Amino acid sequence: MTETNPFEGKVVLVVGGSRGIGAAVVRKFAGLGAHVAIGYRTRSHEAEALVADLAAARGRTKAFMADVSQPEAIDLMVRDAVAEFGRIDILVNSAGINPYRPLGTIDAAFVREVLDVNVLGTILLTQAVVPYMPSPGGRIIYFASRLALSPLATTAVYAASKAAVATLAHAFSKELGPKGITVNAVAPGVIETDMTSAILRERGEAIRASTPLGRIGTPDDIAGIVTFLASSDAGWITGRTILADGGVT
Numbered sequence: 145m146t147e148t149n150p151f152e153g154k155v156v157l158v159v160g161g162s163r164g165i166g167a168a169v170v171r172k173f174a175g176l177g178a179h180v181a182i183g184y185r186t187r188s189h190e191a192e193a194l195v196a197d198l199a200a201a202r203g204r205t206k207a208f209m210a211d212v213s214q215p216e217a218i219d220l221m222v223r224d225a226v227a228e229f230g231r232i233d234i235l236v237n238s239a240g241i242n243p244y245r246p247l248g249t250i251d252a253a254f255v256r257e258v259l260d261v262n263v264l265g266t267i268l269l270t271q272a273v274v275p276y277m278p279s280p281g282g283r284i285i286y287f288a289s290r291l292a293l294s295p296l297a298t299t300a301v302y303a304a305s306k307a308a309v310a311t312l313a314h315a316f317s318k319e320l321g322p323k324g325i326t327v328n329a330v331a332p333g334v335i336e337t338d339m340t341s342a343i344l345r346e347r348g349e350a351i352r353a354s355t356p357l358g359r360i361g362t363p364d365d366i367a368g369i370v371t372f373l374a375s376s377d378a379g380w381i382t383g384r385t386i387l388a389d390g391g392v393t
């Protein structure tokens with residue numbers, strides 16, 4: 145490990161790493177010397193393009209497909225990543241979906257779909273990865289959302305799923321603390337990705353105007369928070385959710 149490559153030799157699994165915030169997290173870790181396993185659900189071309197783009201990085205990168213709502217798929221992805229890289233020092237779960245519906249149109253299938261990906265996926269991934277993490281020294285970082293703290297109309301199911309993620313970080317920090325593994329979450333406000341392209345088309349100017357820092361957040365605004373939480377400097381922070389929304393809340 146060096147000052148310029150603080151993650152040299154470390155292995156990071158970034159699930160949901162093929163696009164958006166997760167892809168910025170992958171690039172940041174790769175630039176800091178880590179080996180990165182990239183998890184994605186279906187869009188293999190984007191995951192493979194990212195791997196190709198990082199071919200010259202100091203650490204190795206490789207893409208692995210798994211739907212995080214499927215327990216067997218998660219186990220297989222984690223086993224394949226460990227077979228490739230030997231262990232997992234850091235788990236970042238950026239996989240998530242954000243469909244919004246008004247109360248009157250919410251049905252059981254909709255609720256299950258959101259909770260399966262955002263909540264069950266977070267639990268199953270954590271279960272699958274912990275046996276391969278260094279103890280002490282493992283790091284787990286989830287994505288909650290600003291909406292967990294201040295939901296908006298039609299966001300109820302997504303916001304509740306992200307409140308659950310923040311609570312999972314808090315609760316798992318109690319269980320994994322004795323192993324020396326930290327568990328934290330980042331709660332972004334609106335960040336410019338595929339997930340928010342429709343919202344930004346409709347209300348981008350209003351969102352920018354109501355943001356004290358005067359612009360829309362970018363994936364790079366979030367990636368550095370993740371690498372900080374994964375660093376040795378953050379070893380005394382666990383169970384927390386870091387709000388990063390340009391001052392909106």
Ligand SMILES: NC(=O)c1ccc[n+]([C@@H]2O[C@H](COP(=O)([O-])OP(=O)(O)OC[C@H]3O[C@@H](n4cnc5c(N)ncnc54)[C@H](OP(=O)(O)O)[C@@H]3O)[C@@H](O)[C@H]2O)c1
Nearest residue numbers: 160162164165185186187211212239240287334335337339
């Ligand atoms: N963007 C925001 O404004 C914002 C704000 C607050 C919180 N967040 C949270 O931050 C995280 C990243 O958001 P983003 O904006 O970067 O999202 P995004 O651009 O839509 O990318 C989502 C990523 O998650 C993967 N994914 C989705 N469902 C999956 C599943 N069932 N199994 C495995 N992978 C799956 C996608 O893989 P494929 O490419 O294969 O589809 C993709 O890599 C999410 O948890 C989101 O809820 C985002």
